[in-house]
Amino acid sequence: MLKLYYSPGACSLAAHIALCESGLSFELEKVDLASRRTASGGDYLSINSKGYVPALQFADGSVLTEGPAILQYVADQNPGLRLAPPVGSRERYQLQAWLNFFSSELHKQYSPLFNPACTAEQRQTAIAALERRYIWLANELRDRTYLVGDCFTIADAYLFTVNGWGAFIGFDLGRWPVIGAYQQRIAARQAVQAALRAEGLLKDMT
Ligand SMILES: N[C@@H](CCC(=O)N[C@@H](CS)C(=O)NCC(=O)O)C(=O)O
Structure with missing residues (x-):
């Protein structure tokens, strides 16, 4: 069986969501x-x-690393799901892209921004870069339900995961309502809820 090595809420959440969407065991x-x-x-x-997550281990013990490669592997196992x-x-x-x-x-x-050793200056540089990227992204999302075509893809799993970090590092994504609406749309998916719950990221779903 496939095994995903993860850390709660880290970029491995995207692979976890993809696996939940895929129907794979x-x-x-x-x-x-x-x-x-x-x-x-x-020993990880x-x-x-x-040393970092995610890693996907196959039944024969071999391992695939790098989030985008793992995401594409998972998606390609069941092309009918698009x-x-x-x-x-x-x-x-x-x-x-x-x-x-x-x-x-x-x-x-x-x-x-997650690194406690980050200086105020480094923080400012990273925040300014994020702002530039989100201004562009918010504009791209204005007329889109999903990133590629007309259905959810692994790109959405990755963006949803990364957007989730804003709240933890004090980067307010609320400035871009289109991004908030996008997050809610993706969060509403059953597979996304399942992944969040399994990682202990949903307070109470019972
Ligand atoms: N290029 C890698 C980066 C993975 C990565 O940055 N993982 C973070 C969590 S989001 C991590 O495990 N950091 C701990 C570390 O680097 O020691 C990928 O895309 O899979």
């Missing part, structure tokens, strides 16, 4: 990123020597 193992130990007491560096456009289609490259944008222009601008 999988198990989860939590990683303590500070100690690099897994919940069952294993022996799973992913880069979690990613077909390989080779123009839309597929559009999806990859989004994944790359989120990875390099959003995700990695948030990262220093």
